[in-house]
Amino acid sequence: MLPVASTAPTHTDSAFRLSFIGRGGTLLGIYLLNMVGIVFTLGVYTFWAKVRVRRYLFGQLEVAEERLEYHGLGGELLRGALKAALVFGLPLAVVRTLPTLIDIGVGGAVVTWILSTLFIALFLPVARVGARRYRLSRTSWRGIRFSFRGHAGPYLRIFLRGWCLTMLTLGIYYPVYAVRSHGYLVAHSTFGTAPFDFDGDGTDLLLDWVYALLLTLPTFGFVWFWFGARRTHYLWAHTTLAGARFEFPVTAGELMRLRLGNAALLLLSLGIAYPWTVVRNARFTCARLSLDGRLDVTAIRAAATEADATGEGILGLLEADLDWA
């Protein structure tokens, strides 16, 4: 008889470490097979292709010796995309094509442009909230699902207020808006019964943001690696899970090496090396991110919520859909 527990994770709860085991070559194989599937099914396979990539990436990410798992289904994403096309894509297409169908003059064209911009501005936050709710509800660690309990209304208010103040302050307010928007999404996320929280408000980044804006030309833009490192560190340092705080020590030099290395890989390989850049990004994050402090895993219970993929579908129509996000 084998001894029980010989393969069970043996971490201590005081330091959760992450590691990414995935390989660029395997990911490239998945992308190539996906491409064949998409072509053969006239694009319908896109949703199952997305699920394959997410399953691989999540399944290769170890948190305290236990892998994440992605539970989303291609059919769910397809249904979400169809709903999104109906409630968002179709009305937007009508508003956008109206000026080409009937002669509505310059005034009419301006009105339809404003209408379509407002339509997108209203739907973008709704889509982000919906997409986060769906993705977290389909992600688990140790058999416990993540969830998002925020609502579109408050997030929409942050979004509209943030953009108005950003425009009024000629962009100065942007980091405060970005941090508050991020904070809302984090603070309303949970892992089972364990809540995430975010205690930053972004004003701490204002001065750094202004420095970065002023030094863009003298530093040929390299100052943004410094700001990127500051922002990433700030966002994680203000994030907690059931009281335990995340840490992400990163320097501008490290971020620069990662980004420039990725850019060089993509340029030299004419884009074929994209899967390797995904792996590099994941390993970079895993090597630095840790959860420090006491987290009583045994006290965490399942508390799943329902979600559909409509927000994900709208987001797919609006902006580049990231495999990780």
Added chain:
Amino acid sequence: MSVEPEAEFAGYVLDGRTAVVRPVKVAVRHRGLDVVTEDGVARAWPFTAIRQTQGFRAGDPLRFEHRGAVMETLIVHDRAILHRMTANGGSARAGRRTAGAVVVMGLGGIVALAVALAAVMWGIPAASAILAGWVPSALEDRLGQSVIASLPAQTVCRDPERERVIRGLVERLAAARGVAAPTVVVADIPVINAFALPGRRILVFRGLVDLTDSPEMLTGVLAHELAHIVRRHPMQGVLRREALSFVVSTLSAGTFSGGAAATLTALNYSREMEEEADRDAVAMLKAARIDPIGLARFLERMNTAPANAPASTGIFRYLSSHPPARSRASLVRELAAQPAVPPDKLLVGYGWEEMRELCLPR
């Protein structure tokens, strides 16, 4: 299938209710697993309720989901369990595509490609022919206008006197056919070509005007383009282009917009459309008492023009959507003769050579 002796593996279970890891022993039995916890409680997981969700690549731990009131997960590192499960009536690749599913997917793909091909070859032309009749004339007019507007201003030839002569020719044709006269725009481009555009517009390149030696030749070409307009071929071409762009974009998952391929097909009408336009043109010319032989002579001259000769020979003959100019000229001569209508001589006393100065800077 022979049943192998029972085997045991170490693993751990996640119960789906808490984040606690529970070490277990797993025994592979006939048609199921026995999962035994540390306190000795054994539970049977039949293969029919188990799905493998991770561990499809060497080195990855095997992960099995057990569907019950709550989803439980079993993780085993020893890949030998897969062999044992198969030997005991389980599916080692549970949760993955079976060979049958791959065949169905392959066949589905071939059927989908065949459907797409049929849509491109027959469905899109047929649908665009029907839909072209429903497009509002205001939209058609805007499309044609946008093509003309896209030409550099200095390219459009401006000569009120000679433009009036051309307008007179096209108005005579339109009156004979009983339709409104289209607008003719001549572009200073040294290529032998002319296009019928949506919105009752004809775009003629200077190279074509230079090739003509009589008003009958140019009027023949204008009659051919007017026939395309009357049959709404330009709008059909635009609709075909949009539909083809959509198909190419879908097939390539957005990698290609279909722009280049679709534009090529939109600019080239089908052989049937060209023949229809030639037949209509001859009828129109006869009704206007203009000699259709002018069109035949133009086609013969175009056939021998250096830049156009290859298109009618060898492989180009089959790639081109236009019927070869020589056979088109024969058809026009044949139609002109049955029955022949005595034509009026056009622009008597007008020196046609002057028409070549249409695009000279003023």
